Amino acid sequence: MTSGLDLPTVLFLQKTSYIAGALTLGYLRRTSTDSRGVGLLAASFLMLAAGATLAGYAELYPALYGALSLVNIALAVSGYGLLALAFVLISNPGRKFNTWYVFLPAAATLVVGLATDFHLDNTYRAATFTLLGCLTMAAAAWVVRRDASREPLPIRKLVAAILAATSLLSLVMGLEFSFQSFPVLDVVEGFSLMILSKFVLAIAIVMFISERQRVKIQKLADLDPLTGLHNRRSFNANAPNNPQPGDAVLFLDLDHFKQLNDRHGHALGDEVLSTMAEAVQSVLPPSALLARHGGEEFVVFLPASAGDALLHAERIRKTVSGLRVSSLGFEVKVTTSVGIARALHHGSTLQDLCRRADRALYLAKAAGRDRVCDADRDILQKKFTTRAWVHDDPSN
Template sequence: MGMQLDLPTILLLYKTALVAGALSIFHVSRHSCRPQGLKPLAAAYLLLAVGAELAGQGEYSMLPLWFWSHTSLLLGALGYTLFWAGARALSGRRRVPPAVLILVPGGWLVLGLVTQFPLDNLLRAGAFHLTAAVSLTAAAWEVWRDRRTEPLPSRPLLAGLLLASAGTFALQLLYIATHTASPQGFALAFSVQMFCHFGVALMVSSLSNERAEVRLEKVAQTDTLTGVGNRRWVMSMLPARLPVGSAIAQLDLDHFKHINDRFGHAAGDRVLVATADALRHQLRDSDLLARMGGEEFLVYLPDASASAASAIAQRLCGAVQQIRLSELGEDIPVTVSIGLACVTSAGGTWADWLAAADRALYDAKRAGRNRVVTTHERTA
């Protein structure tokens, strides 16, 4: 004889899982660096739990039929619509307007009051399952569609759980439509939903933690003043041996100490920010830009011939010279000296070529500043 699932017990566990999921997601929202969508998801879990409790009380005739049938459907439909809205916000998209949120549950409520269809268990269950299947499918798509822009490990797992939950509701809807639904079928479906909803809450928490880790890593590798990479970041990004056909440049702002002494350190910070912006706008997406400390920057140009690298370096020098800043009505002169090392022969580490660029930078300073000096010889 096969194992029999007790529907009241399964429903009790289902409601418990929903409340636990709501509390878990709400707790995560209080400590998350990006809490968008978490509170709507927690509210959706609570609405579903309340709706399930009303339905359970109603089945035991502890509430008026007209009250619990209409209200449980309204809360269930609102809960899963809010589920979709929460997943959309969690994934980084714009929030759903409240008018859109109440459209589906409001439509079921109006239709139910007019036709009284929620008084029929199968019709009410069909409306609930249809809403849940569509909302969860939409939620899974919202999570899955941003897998390339935010490739976090928990994202596909979260999308998969949402889709599994939607599929379970869709399958049960088919049984309802063909009049083959049974208490055992409902018990099994709610068992699967309990697992999926618990898993969704777990993956939401995991996704938030992964975002926090990425944020901390980005902070550790980003210069806080200019927003470009820092020394630690660029050293981790450079290949051990620079390939032939690439170039590395050392940049140093001219007379930066004089700017700080004459105009103040706040003005010096403005110069650094403006310089980083000017450099960034002249570089390709594949190029690396980092602030090495003080007034020094580093640029790595992959896939750049000597002539192309020289042209880019000249553009960088010209872009910095075009910076227009003033302090108390006096213009702040901003120029940069650049030492460029073009990798034209194999061999040598990035440190060797960086030393060659540094030597070229010294020559640019000695030659009068505000210029580019290029070398094709690495430091042994």
């Protein structure tokens, strides 16, 4: 690699890259509602820029060389400490950490510097600066990659890769400064690559926060805010439009839910819905898709591989009938009615299964509630009479 730039120009561009990165991150911090840690990252860039500026002044004013060099290395330690903490918080905004702990190593650096004058040696200072960058970048890469199990954003791999590459670059530069030999990268080349890495890292963080917000917006669009289940739109998007023979749809409806709301209030009604959703989800196989269809009605898609839909429906009914929900001194017992419809042949549609399951649910409620109605068995055998339809309103 060759460069047409001299070292002073490269060092100026390095400071410029820190400032540009800080401005970008500062703007992101002001405009994003989910940007914990971004402000710290911007502050770390500014500290590193200030440190680099003081290093330049130290060369211009020999009388102040010792003081400026010591402050320079202390700012570097603080800046990289803030950088590591920033990535810890950006990767997982829920983490708790006292920011002031980050400045303890900088205070220790000042004490050691005053006692040993190690900062007066350019080799020590440059090696400390770059090796510290290597450690913090490596730690940040590890944290970002590890948190993928909690929040599997695809952008994590890119951010972790940039951090790891920057860490490796810092390691190479640190070793070369330590031995005063530059067989891999000369000083200008190394600092040029560091400048590029800072620009790329700032852009990657903007992409990271944007992707996190996009995922959250998608969840808000797909999930029911009360129960955390899929909503009707998400159910229709995720269940197959053309179910295979044996696939089934179950419609569930809480019995007498309107009377429960009227008697005990909507707060208890919401608690009942949440409790039921959690209970039903706990007894369904992993391959099932459970969604809140609207109001007190839920829908389940069961692939044929999940087993007998009737057995699952009965398990759901028994689980719900065993629930007791208490609030404000009241304890209520809830039950559910279930309608089942299966895909009997190729060419069945999800809409058709939902319509038949809803019809079966209506008949289950008309027959007395707290029961399961199988569209392929009970409706065809005409077990429910017109009399039941007329005298028992199944709408609640």
